[in-house]
Amino acid sequence: MQETWRWFGPQDQVSLSDVTQAGASGIVTALHHIPPGVIWPLSEITERRDYIAENSVRSQRPLKWSVVESLPVSEDIKRQTGSWREHVEHYKTSLENIALAGIEVICYNFMPLLDWTRTDLAYEVDTGATCMRFDLVDFIMFDVFILKRHGASEGHDDELVTEAHHRFQSTNETYKKRLVDNIVCGLPGAAEHFSLDDIKEQLAIYAAFNHDQLARNQTDFLEEVAPVAQKLGLRLCCHPDDPPVPLLGLPRIMSTEADYKRLIEAVDIPANGITLCSGSLGARSDNDLPGMMDRLGDRVHFLHLRNVRREHDGVFGSFHESEHLSGDVDMPSLVAAILREENRRKSADRADHSIPFRPDHGQDILDDLTRKAQPGYPAIGRLKGLAELRGLIDGLSYESGR
Structure with missing residues (x-):
């Protein structure tokens, strides 16, 4: 090897x-x-x-x-x-x-569109080290309640959508912004300039x-x-x-x-x-x-x-x-x-x-x-x-x- x-x-x-x-x-x-x-x-x-x-x-x-x-x-x-x-x-x-x-x-x-997707780029584990993490509830929160993609909730488990809604209501704007930045980081060349509207526009091209x-x-x-x-x-x-x-x-x-x-x-x-x-x-x-x-x-x-x-x-x-x-x-x-x-x-x-x-x-x-x-x-x-x-x-x- x-x-x-x-x-x-x-x-x-x-x-x-x-x-x-x-x-x-x-x-x-x-x-x-x-x-x-x-x-x-x-x-x-x-x-x-x-x-x-x-x-x-x-x-x-x-x-x-x-x-x-x-x-x-x-x-x-x-x-x-x-x-x-x-x-x-x-x-x-x-x-x-x-x-x-x-x-x-x-x-x-x-x-x-996406090269990779993570919701947290510096998740702390019990040793004090950090790593990348994908939190499905956070991702659903982004998809359904931040991006507000049309029909997004239909593609996720109802219980998880409910949990994501509660998290959306309880988290602050700083947390939400960091979540968006982390997800956008997986868009090739897009981290500096893709807005939520840009993402929606790109997703619409793939709708069919x-x-x-x-x-x-x-x-x-x-x-x-x-x-x-x-x-x-x-x-x-x-x-x-x-x-x-x-x-x-x-x-x-x-x-x-x-x-x-x-x-x-x-x-x-x-x-x-x-x-x-x-x-x-x-x-x-x-x-x-x-x-x-x-x-x-x-x-x-x-x-x-x-x-x-x-x-x-x-x-x-x-x-x-x-x-x-x-x-x-x-x-x-x-x-x-x-x-x-x-x-x-x-x-x-x-x-x-x-x-x-x-x-x-x-x-x-x-x-x-x-x-x-x-x-x-x-x-x-x-x-x-x-x-x-x-x-x-x-x-x-x-x-x-x-």
Whole structure:
């Protein structure tokens, strides 16, 4: 398993020197300043690649840009509106330029409008650490009583809507504003300028879309780009929905094993693959992560390893991000399944037998609490997570005689 680390570019509060000290060998990053639908120029890709290498030269093992996360899919492509065909062609050109720069793995998602959703970006747990949390009642309060989305209450449990109404009446405006800011933070590029009216306007564009339509549009997209990736020797990997349920009336098509089975069967070539995110998928109690790795592992090209503590007894509800080995995801069983898949690949002489993974998210601990890095991406919390995962991997490898 190749240890990688997500880095948000030169402005990241966690430096490449920090990453080197953490011991990771690969960088996961993107050209975040380039809007979706626009070609990634080869010159900018190689500039970022070389910057990463040149700023880790003190290490005996200079860092390498290992995974693009992400090459974003435009909303026009997801909806098949506006300039979507042109955007698909631009996506193909970007893939060609990424291949020329020597990067082979490209993570993307097909979530409409929202990249991820949390209601609290600094939830304090009993150790004093903070983490990201999704409170379903708070989210319903936002959806029904703050955003006032048409028909919102019909999509939620009546008892939870009642509880959300009581909370709306009892909380102050500061709490409500922070809730809105936290949810808007998951809108790509929108944190600084999206108003509630802007969100309503964007949601209205998706009003006629359902799961099947969005899935068909994803298949159309993959039929165009996956063969190009295959020819170029690239591996595309779709990230699951986060969280893995419909939100704000938006369809979600990458939330379960059945969704991923549909994805890989729709365009059945090796380049069309999976980003298995244990935290996103683990928020649902009916997702069997070790089983998914055993059954679909042949097409898993990238791994996000994090854990969640589910605060519900049903399939889905509130959750918060836990320490990497202490949540409701059975991380030892999942990592054991990953190692089994890597052994199968080695036996088959596959060049991609070492699957890149990153310690996804982490709790803010120690100096993280004042560093104020990207939400979910603290330096020390992820270092702790990487150390725990490294120990787990080494222990399981030793036990199995690898």
